[in-house]
Amino acid sequence: MCGIVGAVAERNVVEILLEGLKRLEYRGYDSAGVALLQSDGNLTRIRRTGKVQELADAVANSEALGSTGIAHTRWATHGGVTEANAHPHFSSERVAVVHNGIIENYVSLRNQLTEKGYRFTSDTDTETIAHTVHEELKSGKNLLNAVQSAVNTFHGAYGTVIMDKEDPSRVVVARSGSPLVIGLGLGENFIASDQMALLPVTRRFIFLEEGDVAEITRRTVDIFDKHGAPVEREVVESNIEHDAGDKGGYRHYMLKEIHEQPTVVRNALQQRITETGLAPDVFGEGADAIFKQVKHVQIIACGTSYHAGMTARYWLEQYANVSCNVEIASEFRYRKSVVHPNSLLITISQSGETADTLAALRLAKESGYMSSLTICNVPGSSLVRESDLAFMTRAGAEIGVASTKAFTTQLTAFLMLTLALGKENGMLESDESGIVAALHSLPAKLEETLAITNGIEDLAEEFADKNHSLFLGRGDQYPIAMEGALKLKEISYIHAEAYASGELKHGPLALIDDEMPVIVVAPNNELLEKLKSNVEEVRARGGIMYVFADKDAAFEGDESMRVINVPHCDSPIAPIIYTLPLQLLSYYVALIKGTDVDQPRNLAKSVTVE
Numbered sequence: 001m002c003g004i005v006g007a008v009a010e011r012n013v014v015e016i017l018l019e020g021l022k023r024l025e026y027r028g029y030d031s032a033g034v035a036l037l038q039s040d041g042n043l044t045r046i047r048r049t050g051k052v053q054e055l056a057d058a059v060a061n062s063e064a065l066g067s068t069g070i071a072h073t074r075w076a077t078h079g080g081v082t083e084a085n086a087h088p089h090f091s092s093e094r095v096a097v098v099h100n101g102i103i104e105n106y107v108s109l110r111n112q113l114t115e116k117g118y119r120f121t122s123d124t125d126t127e128t129i130a131h132t133v134h135e136e137l138k139s140g141k142n143l144l145n146a147v148q149s150a151v152n153t154f155h156g157a158y159g160t161v162i163m164d165k166e167d168p169s170r171v172v173v174a175r176s177g178s179p180l181v182i183g184l185g186l187g188e189n190f191i192a193s194d195q196m197a198l199l200p201v202t203r204r205f206i207f208l209e210e211g212d213v214a215e216i217t218r219r220t221v222d223i224f225d226k227h228g229a230p231v232e233r234e235v236v237e238s239n240i241e242h243d244a245g246d247k248g249g250y251r252h253y254m255l256k257e258i259h260e261q262p263t264v265v266r267n268a269l270q271q272r273i274t275e276t277g278l279a280p281d282v283f284g285e286g287a288d289a290i291f292k293q294v295k296h297v298q299i300i301a302c303g304t305s306y307h308a309g310m311t312a313r314y315w316l317e318q319y320a321n322v323s324c325n326v327e328i329a330s331e332f333r334y335r336k337s338v339v340h341p342n343s344l345l346i347t348i349s350q351s352g353e354t355a356d357t358l359a360a361l362r363l364a365k366e367s368g369y370m371s372s373l374t375i376c377n378v379p380g381s382s383l384v385r386e387s388d389l390a391f392m393t394r395a396g397a398e399i400g401v402a403s404t405k406a407f408t409t410q411l412t413a414f415l416m417l418t419l420a421l422g423k424e425n426g427m428l429e430s431d432e433s434g435i436v437a438a439l440h441s442l443p444a445k446l447e448e449t450l451a452i453t454n455g456i457e458d459l460a461e462e463f464a465d466k467n468h469s470l471f472l473g474r475g476d477q478y479p480i481a482m483e484g485a486l487k488l489k490e491i492s493y494i495h496a497e498a499y500a501s502g503e504l505k506h507g508p509l510a511l512i513d514d515e516m517p518v519i520v521v522a523p524n525n526e527l528l529e530k531l532k533s534n535v536e537e538v539r540a541r542g543g544i545m546y547v548f549a550d551k552d553a554a555f556e557g558d559e560s561m562r563v564i565n566v567p568h569c570d571s572p573i574a575p576i577i578y579t580l581p582l583q584l585l586s587y588y589v590a591l592i593k594g595t596d597v598d599q600p601r602n603l604a605k606s607v608t609v610e
């Protein structure tokens with residue numbers, strides 16, 4: 001979603017800001033801008049719709065330079081994609097603001113500010129921040145106090161950075177609902193919405209807490225909590241690789257990340273499973289004592305992470321004897337739900353910053369859950385900091401907007417959680433040893449599965465001119481069918497729906513014709529015969545099928561059915577294995593269609609607004 005970078009230095013910060021924006025491009029955006037306090041005392045701004053490179057070209061053709069500056073990539077919420085709506089927004093050529101999030105009461109603020117004589121030049125909610133701060137400055141406050149007063153009038157979510165032309169030595173930042181991280185340099189300091197943006201200039205970070213306002217100069221960082229009291233926040237040394245943003249020879253980040261899966265899954269398992277079971281305390285100190293009491297699990301997540309949760313429900317109930325509900329965060333947070341006794345709340349998130357998931361966690365913490373665990377990929381993220389227990393998926397930075405390796409490491413984490421909870425709930429020894437053995441085989445199986453790429457490229461050719469598609473799976477492959485459909489629609493823009501194949505005759509069979517490809521995931525498990533009956537139902541109605549099947553599942557390909565063999569694997573890991581061919585299918589279809597694979601239209605990597 002939107003990205004923020006800011007810097008206060010002695011040197012010219014233009015390149016730092018532009019490089020930071022480039023490193024945030026993966027999050028998705030539609031316009032970009034930069035504002036600088038120039039050494040001649042002027043406040044200058046350059047904005048462009050489209051890519052950061054267009055902004056960089058415009059900056060290169062200008063005289064713009066400055067040692068204090070802010071920059072932004074915008075993902076439109078209020079107001080269309082126009083230069084006038086791109087950030088930074090100004091008030092009276094004095095105050096400059098960049099903002100992530102949504103000021104929900106912007107209409108009433110706008111009316112009040114208009115009455116006071118402010119003229120709005122954009123359709124954004126953000127411009128109300130600029131004018132509100134300006135109004136406070138007019139009453140004689142310094143920038144810090146002006147921002148502290150202004151934020152009291154905002155409802156909604158914001159991560160915002162503000163500069164004042166009259167005081168070029170500092171920026172003031174405020175966080176409520178949208179993450180901000182301060183980067184500490186030597187004689188220079190930085191601010192960003194994501195540490196990725198600042199890795200070329202520092203590895204030392206302070207993650208701001210909810211309600212924090214901070215004043216940043218070249219040599220000082222002063223942080224105040226939501227009550228205005230000065231606070232110290234921990235300085236964290238980042239271990240994220242500086243070049244995690246490189247494509248490593250692959251054409252797209254998504255392809256690179258698909259191919260990284262054997263390695264990152266191996267990392268996710270490292271020192272967590274032994275030859276015979278789970279290593280102690282892998283879910284953190286105190287986790288085993290909590291797990292002893294767990295009688296119910298409530299999983300909350302969005303999108304792909306939600307699909308990981310749906311898969312986990314099959315495992316937790318089948319192998320660990322723990323009852324489990326799974327819900328989309330945006331639904332959970334706005335309805336009254338019953339909290340079962342001894343319930344563990346689990347959030348799942350690649351980014352750890354998804355607004356709905358975070359809000360659901362905060363709500364649940366007040367609702368009587370026994371404890372909260374997050375399964376997350378970003379250390380130091382809001383979900384990690386606000387949950388009782390955090391389990392890191394170790395997928396490494398995921399740049400492609402469409403989630404791939406984050407998903408398979410989330411599933412790997414859930415198999416480990418199944419072992420941990422199962423141990424306390426009478427899990428069968430044979431299930432335990434079966435899952436452990438399957439996990440040990442997983443990285444190699446993933447490598448074997450990636451080798452079937454060629455067949456999938458051919459299949460994608462047949463697929464790319466279609467407008468609709470149906471994905472079918474049963475049992476723990478149903479969420480995998482959902483994930484396959486999500487991947488296809490996200491990056492190829494082909495309409496895709498997923499059904500539990502037993503549901504076919506309850507409606508979707510009416511859609512079947514030779515223009516609607518049907519993709520089936522068919523491991524060799526106890527539901528195979530049922531699935532084969534569903535396949536016959538499609539065949540009898542002239543449907544064209546693409547079946548990803550275990551080589552021993554005995555599917556015979558013919559005119560109406562193309563069979564792609566997937567290496568045989570043990571049941572517990574089959575959902576992870578079958579995810580890969582579906583990821584590759586959507587990737588190659590998108591490639592043929594020529595869409596923007598890594599930054600699909602209208603989407604953002606980290607959804608920090610609800």
Ligand code: F6R
Nearest residue numbers: 303304305349350351354402403
């Ligand atoms: C799909 C995708 C999204 C995310 C969702 C939640 O490929 O990436 O559906 O899964 O926005 O994001 P996280 O996992 O960061 O909470």
